[in-house]
Amino acid sequence: MFQKHCPGCFENKQGLAACPYCSYDESEPRSPLLLPHGTQLANTYRIGRVLGRPGGFGVTYLAWDSHLQQRVAVKEYLPRDKVARDPVSLQMNVHVPDQVAHFNFGLDQFLSEARMIAKFDHPNIVRVRNFFRAYGTAYLVMDYYEGRSLGDYLASLEHPVEPTAAVQMMLSVLDGLQFVHDRGVLHRDVKPHNIYMTSTGRVILLDFGAARQAAGISVDSISVVLSEGYAPLEQYQKNSPQGPWTDIYGVAATLYRMLKGGPPAVALDRLGADPLDADFELPERLAVVLRKALALRPHERYTSALEFKQALMSALDITDQKHAHVTQTLQGSVEPETKTVAWGNPSDPSQLNKRDASPTIVTSTVVPTPWGPAWLIAAAIVLGAVIISLPLWLNR
Incomplete structure (x- = not known):
């Protein structure tokens, strides 16, 4: 017996297996881990x-x-x-x-x-x-928004995104990040699959998934998952402070993916001879801004989402921020390759949020704390979904 209303679009399909409106087939096998249709x-x-x-x-x-x-x-x-x-x-x-x-x-x-x-x-x-x-x-x-993730959209393209259109989309992401940063929150997992483009042209930052990091903790170690190419160097290091600069790296890496057709080299692989040094075939002013936002050392990056946004607008002489309207149909895509990094033994699970400060991304923890002036000095970059305090930038 199938649902009267389609689980794929909730139109009335009169109990048919396949929906005449969206083609969702309710008879397809469904993992027993998932909630059944109609729950x-x-x-x-x-x-x-x-x-x-x-x-x-x-x-x-x-x-x-x-x-x-x-x-x-x-x-x-x-x-x-x-x-x-x-x-x-x-x-x-x-x-x-x-x-x-x-x-x-x-x-x-x-x-x-x-x-x-x-x-x-x-x-x-x-x-x-x-x-x-x-x-x-x-x-x-x-x-719920009609639309698609930026990751899916990019997977459907056969060429890079035009610079002005790509930057305009990231300006909206930076607006959202500045809003949460002002409230003591970091995302720490900014990447194309966590950016959603609605059918009306609105750009939305998704998945502040704090629980993913906590769920990766085992008895003997803390395991954190990174989105390689989008995670800055500090997320690979146990005691490196993270802050707005961390999310800035994620936005810059996403913009790089849009402009170049692939993410930048993994942060660890950029130590020594940095492959990005010879990899910027972009308008000169934009390349300068992107290099700064992708700097390996946190203190060399922009210190706020607003500062990065203003630099991008200046580089392309954008005076009017507009929402990017993307109408292409995409065929689906694959999540970026992920990697698990293990750390030492946690003595107190309640302190895990403070100890994984430099770990890896794909996770997002929410640990609210007020920002203080010390964050301007602490060297750190990039993004991930976690709430962190800036005043003393807790030695996570």
Whole structure:
């Protein structure tokens, strides 16, 4: 028996397997780890198709909000290598008893992320409507936007993006980052797949996924996943401070990907003979700005998203910021290659957010703290989704 309303678009398909409106086929096999089509959450949200699986620690579904009568996106905390779902109760169960504490810590971080992002109201930051616990895990309800990720869009192209169009899109991302940085929050995983382009031309920064980092913690080490090419050097180093400069690196690497057709060399591979030194066939003024934003040493980068934005606008003589409208249909793409980096033993899981300061990206932890003047001196760069304090830049 199939759903009356299509799990792929929520149009009335009269109980057919394949939807005549969007072609979604409900009869296709579905992983037992996922919530079944039609599952009700909080007596409000009816679960549909999978929209994405960010970082291995969660899954995002399309859902129908029965109160608002509209589609929403629902993100579930789901560290797939640690849990199984009971097929009857749908309860999430942790495989190994000694992983329960780590699962719960990740769950708390997931909810911390939700609480923090729910306070934000900015056109270039994903909007969180609700969050709650259910089935032994947690859920985050976000606005759903018609469109595609920048990563998918770039994968559909056979040529680089024109410089002015690429820069204009990144200006919107920098606006969103300046907003969260002003509130003591870092993203720490800025990359094409975490930037969404709506069908109306709006650019939205997604996936402040704090729980992914926490979920990677094992008994003997802290494991963090990096998006290679987009993660700055400080995220490979245990005690390097991170700040707005970290997200700036991520934006610059994303812009580089748009302009050159591929991400810059992995930060560790840039030590010594830097391949970027001979790799800037771009307008001279833009190349100068991009080199500075991609500097290996944090203190050599721009100190704020606003400063980077102003430099980009000046380099291309842009006086009017416009939203980039991208209408091409894309065929899907692959997440950037990820790599796990392990560190030493954590003595107190509650302190993990402070100790992984220079780790790697693909993760995002939310640990709010006020910025202070010390961040202007501390050398650091790039982005990732984590809330960090700037005053003393906690020796994470």
